[in-house]
Amino acid sequence: MRKILLGTTAVVGAALLGPSLAQAQEAPTVRIGGFFRSYYGYIQQTGTESVTNNTIPTNVSGVGANQAPDASNHRARLGKHDFSTNAEVHVFVNGKAANGLTYGAVIEINFDQQEGRSIDQRRGSTGKTTAALDEAYAFIAMPQLGQIRFGDEDGPLGGLMNAGVITNFGTGGIYGEWEDFVTRQRAARTQTAPGGLGDSTKIIYLSPQFFGFDFGASFAPNYNEGADTGCTNDVASGWCDRAYAFTGASNFGIAAAGPNQAARRNEYQLAARWRGSFGGVGLAIAGGYIGSTAKRELTAANITSTNPNAPGVIASGTQHRVFNNLNVWTIGAQATAYGFTVGANWTYGDANFFWGNTFRGDRPMNQYMVGLSYTNGPFTIGANYVFGTFEGGSRSAYNPAAAGVGSTTGLVPNTCAPGASCTLASMRRWGYGIGGNYRLAPGLDLIAEWVSYRVFERNRDLDPVQPGIQSRANADVFLTGVRLAF
Amino acid sequence: MRHASRLALALALLGLAAAACGETRSVRNDEYGDDSRRARVQGRLSGASDGLVIFGVDRSRPPGSAGDPGGGPGLGVNAYLWRATLDTLSFMPLASADPFGGVIITDWYSPPAEPGERFRATAYLLGRTLRSDNVRVSVFRQVRDRNGNWVDQPVSPGTAAALEDSILARARELRSQSLAAR
Numbered sequence: 061m062r063k064i065l066l067g068t069t070a071v072v073g074a075a076l077l078g079p080s081l082a083q084a085q086e087a088p089t090v091r092i093g094g095f096f097r098s099y100y101g102y103i104q105q106t107g108t109e110s111v112t113n114n115t116i117p118t119n120v121s122g123v124g125a126n127q128a129p130d131a132s133n134h135r136a137r138l139g140k141h142d143f144s145t146n147a148e149v150h151v152f153v154n155g156k157a158a159n160g161l162t163y164g165a166v167i168e169i170n171f172d173q174q175e176g177r178s179i180d181q182r183r184g185s186t187g188k189t190t191a192a193l194d195e196a197y198a199f200i201a202m203p204q205l206g207q208i209r210f211g212d213e214d215g216p217l218g219g220l221m222n223a224g225v226i227t228n229f230g231t232g233g234i235y236g237e238w239e240d241f242v243t244r245q246r247a248a249r250t251q252t253a254p255g256g257l258g259d260s261t262k263i264i265y266l267s268p269q270f271f272g273f274d275f276g277a278s279f280a281p282n283y284n285e286g287a288d289t290g291c292t293n294d295v296a297s298g299w300c301d302r303a304y305a306f307t308g309a310s311n312f313g314i315a316a317a318g319p320n321q322a323a324r325r326n327e328y329q330l331a332a333r334w335r336g337s338f339g340g341v342g343l344a345i346a347g348g349y350i351g352s353t354a355k356r357e358l359t360a361a362n363i364t365s366t367n368p369n370a371p372g373v374i375a376s377g378t379q380h381r382v383f384n385n386l387n388v389w390t391i392g393a394q395a396t397a398y399g400f401t402v403g404a405n406w407t408y409g410d411a412n413f414f415w416g417n418t419f420r421g422d423r424p425m426n427q428y429m430v431g432l433s434y435t436n437g438p439f440t441i442g443a444n445y446v447f448g449t450f451e452g453g454s455r456s457a458y459n460p461a462a463a464g465v466g467s468t469t470g471l472v473p474n475t476c477a478p479g480a481s482c483t484l485a486s487m488r489r490w491g492y493g494i495g496g497n498y499r500l501a502p503g504l505d506l507i508a509e510w511v512s513y514r515v516f517e518r519n520r521d522l523d524p525v526q527p528g529i530q531s532r533a534n535a536d537v538f539l540t541g542v543r544l545a546f
Numbered sequence: 547m548r549h550a551s552r553l554a555l556a557l558a559l560l561g562l563a564a565a566a567c568g569e570t571r572s573v574r575n576d577e578y579g580d581d582s583r584r585a586r587v588q589g590r591l592s593g594a595s596d597g598l599v600i601f602g603v604d605r606s607r608p609p610g611s612a613g614d615p616g617g618g619p620g621l622g623v624n625a626y627l628w629r630a631t632l633d634t635l636s637f638m639p640l641a642s643a644d645p646f647g648g649v650i651i652t653d654w655y656s657p658p659a660e661p662g663e664r665f666r667a668t669a670y671l672l673g674r675t676l677r678s679d680n681v682r683v684s685v686f687r688q689v690r691d692r693n694g695n696w697v698d699q700p701v702s703p704g705t706a707a708a709l710e711d712s713i714l715a716r717a718r719e720l721r722s723q724s725l726a727a728r
Contacts, residue, residue: 086603093597095584148584152597168582195582203572220578255581266578270570545584546598 088155088164092546095148097231099507099541101141101241106534107523108138108243144240147171148194162201165211168194172240193286195259206274209264212285216264216276216331216348217390218257223333223346224392224405225254226431229442230495230509231539233431238493238511238537251414252407252427252448254390257350258415260320260327261285275332283315283322290320298355305356310382310458310470312355314414323383323417327352340397347391350409354383354417357470363461370464380470382458383417384410388425399436405429413450413489419458420469422451423486438499447490452517453483481521481529488516500542508540622646623671626724627681630717631669634709638667648672654688662690665701667709676717683709 148171154164173192179185197211214220231237235253262280284290284301291300298306304325315322331348357380362373387410394403407427412418426449433442453474460470476482495509515522515533523530576596579585622645631650632643638655648671656664666686673680683706688696 089599089602091597091599093584095582148582150582150584150597168584170582199575201572204570206572214579214581219581222579253581254579266573268570269573274573 085158086156088153091152091154093150093152095150095543095545096145097147097237097507097541097543098143098145099231099237099240099539099543100143101238101537101539103140103142103241104534104536105242106530106532107525108140109136109525138243142241144237146237146240160203162207163199165196165198166213167196170194196286204268206265206267209266210262212259212261213264214255214259215257215262215278215280215327215329215350216266217254217329217350219255220264220266221274221276221331221333221346221348222254222390222392222405223344224394224403224431225429226394226401226403226433226442226444227253228401228435229433229440230493230497230507231543233442233444233493233495233509234429234446234491234511234513235444236493236495236509236511238509238513238535238539241537241539242513242535252425252446256415257329258283258315258320259285260324262327269335272334272336273332275330277331278327278329280327281325283324283327284320303355305358305379307358307360309355309357310380310419313383313412313416313418315416323354324386325353325355327386342396343393344395345391345393347389349390350386350388352386352417354381354385356380357382357458357460359460365464366461367464370466372465374460374465378460380458380460380463380468382419382469382471384420384422386411386415386417388415392429399434401431401433401435401442403431407448413448413487418451419454419456420471421456421473422454423449425450439496440499441496443492443494445490445492448488450487450489452485452487452520455484476519479529482519485518485520487520488514490514503545505543506541507543508538510536510538512536622674623648624674624676624680624717626676626717626720627671627713629720630713630715631671631681633716634713635667635669638665664688664696669709669713676721678710678714681710681713682706683713685709 149169151167151169152164153166154162156162169191171189171191173190174186174188177185177188193212195211195213197209197213199207199209201207225235227233227235260280260283262278264276264278266276267274282301289300289302291297297303298308298312299321303309309323312321312323315324327350329348329350331346333344333346335342335344337343359374359376359378359380362376364373365371388407389409390405390407392403392405394401405428407429408424410418410422410424412422412425418424427446428448429444429446431442431444433440456471456473458470459472460467462472463470474483476484491511491513493509493511495507495511497505497507500506513535516531518531519529520531521529522533628645628648632640635650635652638652640650641653642649642651644650650669650671652667654664654666656662664687666688668684668686670682670684671680672682685701685705687699687701689699691697
């Protein structure tokens with residue numbers, strides 16, 4: 061027995077560490093790929109007419125204005141038709157060493173960095189089509205050991221190894237490009253696609269496949285991407301990538317659009333999947349977990365408690381743990397046969413609708429997704445549906461003075477005045493997409509798609525520019541057009 | 547966090563154990579999800595390869611396709627079938643081989659044990675994919691008569707099929723060798 065064990069160990073050692081088969085070394089190749097699309101959209105949504113005034117400037121008055129709110133507020137009305145284009149350019153580098161090691165890098169440049177218009181001065185502004193780095197990572201892979209990816213990339217759970225998310229028709233149905241046509245009235249857009257977890261700079265391990273199984277794990281120290289520290293001036297501030305406690309952290313449970321500012325820290329993802337087939341039916345099952353810690357609030361001055369039960373002074377420099385750790389499980393499955401693909405996915409845990417950290421005491425997210433698609437020759441049609449419950453506003457607010465001395469969170473429960481907009485209700489979100497595409501030529505698709513999306517939160521005003529408390533926000537979009545990949 | 551660390555350690559050990567298994571295969575980059583909008587488009591204008599090559603030589607074509615490096619670029623037919631046919635018919639002298647038209651013609655060959663009998667074979671390769679119906683072999687047989695002239699004779703019906711089977715078996719072998727070396 062001992063001999064057998066020793067022998068087995070020796071064979072395993074040789075397989076893992078010994079010289080591999082002599083292989084042809086390949087000089088690196090550099091490839092350019094990309095994407096272009098142009099769509100027409102017809103949009104019906106709430107929040108398209110500001111009946112009450114809002115406070116963005118009516119005009120830019122030239123030098124020195126710098127987007128200061130104009131004294132005279134203004135109103136606006138939005139139409140229902142629009143055209144929209146978008147493009148991406150990707151660079152792929154691939155090489156292979158003589159020992160079988162493959163390596164390379166992927167650099168993706170997109171041109172929709174800025175969602176909103178930025179008019180700084182009459183002759184000094186930034187266009188919506190600003191180029192920005194999307195995913196950018198290097199990989200090193202050995203056939204028997206798997207691969208390491210290091211850089212700005214989705215994690216194993218955040219897009220690499222998911223199952224049951226059926227988006228292979230139209231532009232992706234409910235996770236498609238209808239969002240480019242919809243204004244954000246209380247975020248009437250979907251954010252909970254796996255890719256919504258973000259491309260924060262991380263290190264990822266992806267295993268080889270064995271008996272149909274493979275798995276992956278990743279770690280990211282914080283939410284940020286790209287180069288440099290993020291600090292906006294010479295001193296330590298909450299804008300710095302490495303900040304773990306700062307004044308105002310409680311505002312970043314939902315990531316700030318654009319600057320990658322969020323409370324998430326020490327994010328780790330684990331995912332595993334099995335792929336195989338039974339009697340001509342292709343099957344995939346995948347599950348995973350994402351966890352993280354969160355940045356903390358930091359008091360910037362001595363604060364006198366107003367809580368009679370916890371009187372005293374909260375010292376300057378006190379940390380408050382206002383956020384739950386990110387703590388989300390997901391599982392999905394899909395089957396493919398005879399051109400049909402059907403799948404379902406379930407996600408549950410402590411996160412808000414934007415994959416951000418919730419306040420302590422807030423509800424977890426609970427979301428289901430189902431989808432079906434059918435491909436026959438150049439035609440693909442499909443539909444998907446998503447339903448989820450989330451924390452709406454929040455059940456508490458950060459108020460260290462009211463929380464009092466000794467509170468570890470600095471949170472106090474919110475209360476609702478009768479008849480006023482209230483953040484205590486749970487938020488429901490659901491929507492469906494139906495779409496199809498026709499392959500005119502390899503890489504060239506004609507698309508048509510219909511998406512309907514609803515947000516409901518009882519007694520919370522989801523459309524503040526309409527009179528009264530609007531508990532709903534709706535968006536319906538029809539889009540059609542052409543897209544091309546090379 | 548401690549549970550997660552243990553889980554990660556367990557997964558890493560599992561990975562090492564798996565690496566020792568015969569059933570292990572490396573996962574290609576295109577088997578992972580990709581949330582870029584480019585990835586949502588099925589197919590590419592540039593064909594099967596991922597993007598347009600601007601530097602270097604494309605060696606990523608699917609095995610057995612026209613540009614597969616295993617068989618050498620420039621073939622008009624399946625590289626594995628081509629090499630397998632050459633291997634299989636190599637016991638006969640080669641008269642002509644056209645890799646673009648997919649025709650291999652041997653010269654007459656007499657088995658040493660049967661000097662009064664000779665054979666000639668013509669193989670047609672019909673496509674770029676590794677399929678059983680993409681190879682056809684015709685065998686011709688002549689026997690020397692009393693006057694010393696070669697006279698055409700029928701070939702036993704299974705001979706051509708047996709040669710085709712040998713070619714396909716050899717092609718499969720070449721393909722699996724090629725995949726194992728990747």
